[in-house]
Amino acid sequence: MDNFSSRRSPILSLNGCAASSQPLASAIGKRILEAGGNAADAAVAMAAALNVTEPCSTGIGGDCFCLFYDASSKTVKGLNGSGKSSKNLTLEYVRNLGHDGQKLPSDHALCVTVPGAAAGWVDTVTTFGKLSLSEVLQPAIDLALKGAPIHSVAANGWKEGVHKLLRKDNPSGSDMLMADGTAPKEGNVMIMDHLAETFMYVWINFCSGLSQSANRLLAEHGKKGFYEGRVAQSIVGCVKNAGGVLCLEDLMEHASSFVDPISVEYGGKHIFEIPPNGQGITALMALNILEHADLEDKEHNSATYLHALIEALRLAFADTLWYVADSAVTSIPVQELLSKEYAAKRAKLINPNRAQADISRGSPFASSDTVYFAVVDGEGNACSFINSNYMGFGTGLVPEDCGFTLQNRGANFVLEKDHPNCLDARKRPYHTIIPAMATNNDGSMFACFGVMGGFMQPQGHVQVLLNMIHFGMNPQQALDVPRFCIGPGHAGVDSQVFLEEGISETAADELRKMGHDISIVTGYGRSLFGRGQIIQQINMADNKKKMRRVLIAGSDPRGDGCAMPSLC
Numbered sequence: 001m002d003n004f005s006s007r008r009s010p011i012l013s014l015n016g017c018a019a020s021s022q023p024l025a026s027a028i029g030k031r032i033l034e035a036g037g038n039a040a041d042a043a044v045a046m047a048a049a050l051n052v053t054e055p056c057s058t059g060i061g062g063d064c065f066c067l068f069y070d071a072s073s074k075t076v077k078g079l080n081g082s083g084k085s086s087k088n089l090t091l092e093y094v095r096n097l098g099h100d101g102q103k104l105p106s107d108h109a110l111c112v113t114v115p116g117a118a119a120g121w122v123d124t125v126t127t128f129g130k131l132s133l134s135e136v137l138q139p140a141i142d143l144a145l146k147g148a149p150i151h152s153v154a155a156n157g158w159k160e161g162v163h164k165l166l167r168k169d170n171p172s173g174s175d176m177l178m179a180d181g182t183a184p185k186e187g188n189v190m191i192m193d194h195l196a197e198t199f200m201y202v203w204i205n206f207c208s209g210l211s212q213s214a215n216r217l218l219a220e221h222g223k224k225g226f227y228e229g230r231v232a233q234s235i236v237g238c239v240k241n242a243g244g245v246l247c248l249e250d251l252m253e254h255a256s257s258f259v260d261p262i263s264v265e266y267g268g269k270h271i272f273e274i275p276p277n278g279q280g281i282t283a284l285m286a287l288n289i290l291e292h293a294d295l296e297d298k299e300h301n302s303a304t305y306l307h308a309l310i311e312a313l314r315l316a317f318a319d320t321l322w323y324v325a326d327s328a329v330t331s332i333p334v335q336e337l338l339s340k341e342y343a344a345k346r347a348k349l350i351n352p353n354r355a356q357a358d359i360s361r362g363s364p365f366a367s368s369d370t371v372y373f374a375v376v377d378g379e380g381n382a383c384s385f386i387n388s389n390y391m392g393f394g395t396g397l398v399p400e401d402c403g404f405t406l407q408n409r410g411a412n413f414v415l416e417k418d419h420p421n422c423l424d425a426r427k428r429p430y431h432t433i434i435p436a437m438a439t440n441n442d443g444s445m446f447a448c449f450g451v452m453g454g455f456m457q458p459q460g461h462v463q464v465l466l467n468m469i470h471f472g473m474n475p476q477q478a479l480d481v482p483r484f485c486i487g488p489g490h491a492g493v494d495s496q497v498f499l500e501e502g503i504s505e506t507a508a509d510e511l512r513k514m515g516h517d518i519s520i521v522t523g524y525g526r527s528l529f530g531r532g533q534i535i536q537q538i539n540m541a542d543n544k545k546k547m548r549r550v551l552i553a554g555s556d557p558r559g560d561g562c563a564m565p566s567l568c
Contacts, residue, residue: 010476011553013565019533020373021559025049028139033566039375039383040128041136044121047387048140050371052192053148056157058371062389062407064120065274067437068128071380074443076272080257081120083113087425088245107395109244111410114254118226123256137199144196147189151560158183164396169242172398195403227251234399267469269446272437276324276332280434283458285316288343300471303510311350318359325420326428355515370433370452374533382448384435436461445537453530456485460530475534475554483529500529531559
């Protein structure tokens with residue numbers, strides 16, 4: 001079971017589809033679609049369900065991002081649901097505490113930024129959805145109360161993060177473990193009654209008697225249910241008990257941001273990502289550079305093909321690890337970084353026969369644990385949604401009687417005074433989680449897709465997209481084939497390149513001769529390469545010679561999940 005060796009066909013549907021890393025979450029997305037909800041409703045329902053089935057990767061104590069494709073207007077809209085650092089957290093403060101490195105310790109309570117997921121869920125449903133929040137969240141509440149059997153990959157992630165739940169400054173951590181204080185094994189059933197109470201406290205208590213027209217009022221109360229009152233007090237008490245500085249004012253000030261997606265054209269498709277503070281720009285920059293790599297002449301996953309992708313991504317990361325920060329605080333040259341002229345300039349640095357020993361950021365001026373899920377509804381709307389608590393349970397800190405862990409996104413701040421992503425008060429950090437969307441030249445949807453996994457995410461976006469565009473793979477094939485990862489995933493990006501088992505020894509040896517530091521990854525370690533979901537839209541004829549919209553969906557074999565078709 002640890003070698004991901006099973007074969008699966010892509011899922012085909014006419015009426016809608018939901019794909020995630022957990023079958024129960026996909027089933028809930030399917031249920032919402034069949035109940036009259038749209039892609040946005042189903043996405044939030046799945047986000048809540050994944051908090052039950054895979055809390056080691058995600059939850060309401062983390063952040064979220066969303067890209068929504070509106071089929072009627074053929075437009076893509078974005079939502080940034082990431083939270084800020086505390087008003088009390090400054091570089092001077094952490095230096096005075098003795099933190100003198102480049103980053104904060106990843107599990108320290110100082111890394112807890114305001115959880116943005118709750119507001120992001122509410123705003124996604126009320127802005128893009130059709131159903132009430134009570135209808136959207138009820139399946140996850142039922143699942144939490146009745147219990148969910150834990151699948152293999154989730155059980156392994158739970159086991160790897162159990163030490164965080166058992167830390168001495170985390171008295172409520174045992175709420176998310178078995179009765180004997182251990183992580184659930186595959187097949188164990190987890191009842192998350194405190195999480196169900198949190199969901200009900202935040203939203204359901206406001207639902208009685210409310211009509212659909214009152215949904216926006218419900219949303220405002222829903223946010224207060226999380227960012228004020230009992231839940232907020234539990235969050236603050238938990239963080240302060242563990243040495244953090246998050247306060248009630250930080251929570252009350254939080255708001256999602258509606259953003260215009262950034263995009264580039266590649267291979268006849270328009271590729272959309274969320275703008276910084278997210279790292280999606282890394283994927284777009286790499287695609288621009290790869291326009292100069294003559295990929296059509298290269299065999300898939302050959303040494304020359306992999307070398308071109310690795311070098312393009314390393315060049316992109318060299319820029320984005322400096323420039324990506326909170327755009328509300330720091331001016332970021334997004335248009336310059338995405339210009340075709342700048343890409344051509346950077347592409348000239350690639351030696352087709354040799355890895356670059358040291359890559360520096362360029363000057364673009366004219367003088368990067370998570371769950372990702374995709375949903376497309378019967379009307380053709382699509383929702384590319386990603387939700388994370390980061391690094392396996394985040395900090396692992398569990399607020400009293402709340403049933404979720406708090407994220408550690410502050411671990412991505414840089415403790416360097418003049419760095420654009422330097423830690424400061426009321427600031428969003430560099431964010432690794434990124435949803436993606438691709439459209440055809442006529443504005444119709446090509447694919448709703450994403451790959452989770454820290455700094456692997458833009459690397460995964462590039463690899464699966466090229467699999468489809470250049471090699472004609474369907475979504476399942478694009479996800480099945482082996483991938484590479486520059487650097488160790490959540491820990492950042494460095495010169496080491498990890499190849500997934502299945503890439504030939506010949507290619508690995510040739511890459512080593514080019515100067516790449518190559519390691520092969522097998523077994524459960526292959527989770528390093530992320531877990532993706534893809535839903536592609538195509539037009540095919542039926543036997544009456546009528547053209548029909550057909551959805552083709554794939555779900556990553558590195559996860560527990562699957563795609564499920566909607567019947568209506």
